[in-house]
Amino acid sequence: MILALSVFLAHATSVFGTASGMNGATTTLTRESLNIFVWSGHAVFAFFILSGYYMAMVICQKYSKLEDGTKRFYFNRALRLYPTNWVILALYLLFFIVSNTPSFMLLDSAPGKAWLTPLAIFSNVFFLGAELIPFKDLSNWNLVLGPIWSLSVEVYFYILAPFIVTRSIRFIALLALASGMLRLTLYHFGVAVVPWRYFFFPSDLVFFLMGVLVYRLHEQVKDAARMKLGEPLAAVALFGFIAYEPFWRYLDLDQWECWVFYILVCVCTPFLFKLTKNSKLDTFIGQLAFPVYLGHQLVFSVVLRYYKGSLDKTVLSLAMTLALAIVIYFAVDKPLEAYRKRVRQAKPAPRPRLAYA
Numbered sequence: 181m182i183l184a185l186s187v188f189l190a191h192a193t194s195v196f197g198t199a200s201g202m203n204g205a206t207t208t209l210t211r212e213s214l215n216i217f218v219w220s221g222h223a224v225f226a227f228f229i230l231s232g233y234y235m236a237m238v239i240c241q242k243y244s245k246l247e248d249g250t251k252r253f254y255f256n257r258a259l260r261l262y263p264t265n266w267v268i269l270a271l272y273l274l275f276f277i278v279s280n281t282p283s284f285m286l287l288d289s290a291p292g293k294a295w296l297t298p299l300a301i302f303s304n305v306f307f308l309g310a311e312l313i314p315f316k317d318l319s320n321w322n323l324v325l326g327p328i329w330s331l332s333v334e335v336y337f338y339i340l341a342p343f344i345v346t347r348s349i350r351f352i353a354l355l356a357l358a359s360g361m362l363r364l365t366l367y368h369f370g371v372a373v374v375p376w377r378y379f380f381f382p383s384d385l386v387f388f389l390m391g392v393l394v395y396r397l398h399e400q401v402k403d404a405a406r407m408k409l410g411e412p413l414a415a416v417a418l419f420g421f422i423a424y425e426p427f428w429r430y431l432d433l434d435q436w437e438c439w440v441f442y443i444l445v446c447v448c449t450p451f452l453f454k455l456t457k458n459s460k461l462d463t464f465i466g467q468l469a470f471p472v473y474l475g476h477q478l479v480f481s482v483v484l485r486y487y488k489g490s491l492d493k494t495v496l497s498l499a500m501t502l503a504l505a506i507v508i509y510f511a512v513d514k515p516l517e518a519y520r521k522r523v524r525q526a527k528p529a530p531r532p533r534l535a536y537a
Contacts, residue, residue, distance in 0.1 A: 182216060182422065183223040183230075184469045187327065188476050188501065190220035192494045195480045207494040217428040221378065222438060224330050225387045226445045231334060232391025233449045236345040240395070242524055243342065250342040256520045257338050261307070261331065261470075263512050268475045269304060272325055275478065279485050284323050296323055307331040311379035318374075326477045329379060336381045337388045345392050352396065356389035367434040377433060390446045398450040414451035418444060467513065471505035479504060 189211055196207055211217050218226070243249035269285070276283040282290075285304070289297045296313065300323035303310040311329035314320040344352065363383040366376050377383050421427065421444055430437055456462040479501045483493050 181465050181469045181472070182419075183218070183226050184473045185214070186211075186216050186218045186223040186422075187220045187473060188498065189214070189216065189494075191477060191480065192497060195484060196493045196497075207492050209492060209494040209498060212425070215423040215425075217425045218422045218441070219428060221373070221433045222441055224327075225384070225433070225442060227330070228333070228337075228384060228387035229391040229394075229442065229445050230449060231337065232388035233395045233453070234391070235338065235341045235388075236392040236395040237453075239342055239345050240399075244346050246524075252523050253342055254338070256523050259516050259520050259523075260513075261335075263516060264471050264508055265307070265328070265331075265474060266305070267508055267512055268471070268478060269325065271475075272478055275482060275485075281485075285325070290322070293320070293323065296320065300324070303332065304328060307335050311375070311381075315375045315379055326474055328474070331474075333379075333381050333384050337385070341388075341392075344389075345396075349393065349396050352389055352392055356386050356393060359383065359386035359389065363434065367432070373433050387442065390442065391449065394446045394449060412455070414448035415455060418448045418452065464509075467509050468502065468505040471508045471513075472501055475504050475508070476501045 189209070192207070192209070239249075239253060243253040246252055272283075273285055275281065276286055282288040284290075284293070284297045284300050287297060299309060300313055302308070303313060304325050307328055310324055310332040312332075313323050314329075344355070359382060363377060363386055366383060371377065421441065427437065427441075432438065476497065479497050483497050483500065487493060487496060
């Protein structure tokens, strides 16, 4: 949720202004007031690391051991992502209609953009290809609703994950090294972050694979007595890093300081997961992170269009975003969880599927 909040704060600043009054607005809800200094781009890559870890865990522990496990994995991922997205898209449509706002979703594209409308609708509904829409032309961002470009990159990884995460550690490490070298080569030659080091899946793959690697390596040493000490230390180290403002003074996403953060997230993830996995409160908060991440820009649009009061717009938007996330969780995601659980509890495959050699 902290990573989702960092993205929320970054986008709120661009919409409503800062404490100093950018865009004619002020807010008391800032990176400084919350002591969350990680930038949104770094937060997205940290999401990718966490995703790599979690996908490796569920595939290795569950789906690789089930009959038709890959199909079941894809089906459950779709049930986790798409219903929430479709609810938020329906709310976007309602907003566009009520506010009389032109939108490609209403087949009201900007001049010269009509040819992009079918692709944009498909990408917003199913994520795939969303990052390609503004790849060459940043003016095409109005054809992408919210931060779904990152979900497109996530889906690419989900498609590949069943064929990667159970391979040998050496294979995964070599693939991560190839992606990392591509990324750092682009950085070395001054290639811009956007689009080649932000939207380009081959250069983003390294972060997912970092999460996969740390899961696989941690599984080999997790029972060591000294590993228990890592749980509180990991929490203190990572949250202290996020709250340490002097560190977050650089502009790029691939400076060596950035990689210190990515590696720290990678190393701390197994310990944090073990520390919090039995906490119902932490699980509930974690369930809200996805709808918060996906829906906060819709809330910004509503507040910006209709709210004329004196209450801090960022505070109001955060309250509305959390309320929306809670409603979506109880009305959409939680009812589907029982069905997803049945999918995960299918009969075991007739033979082992892992290839840990």
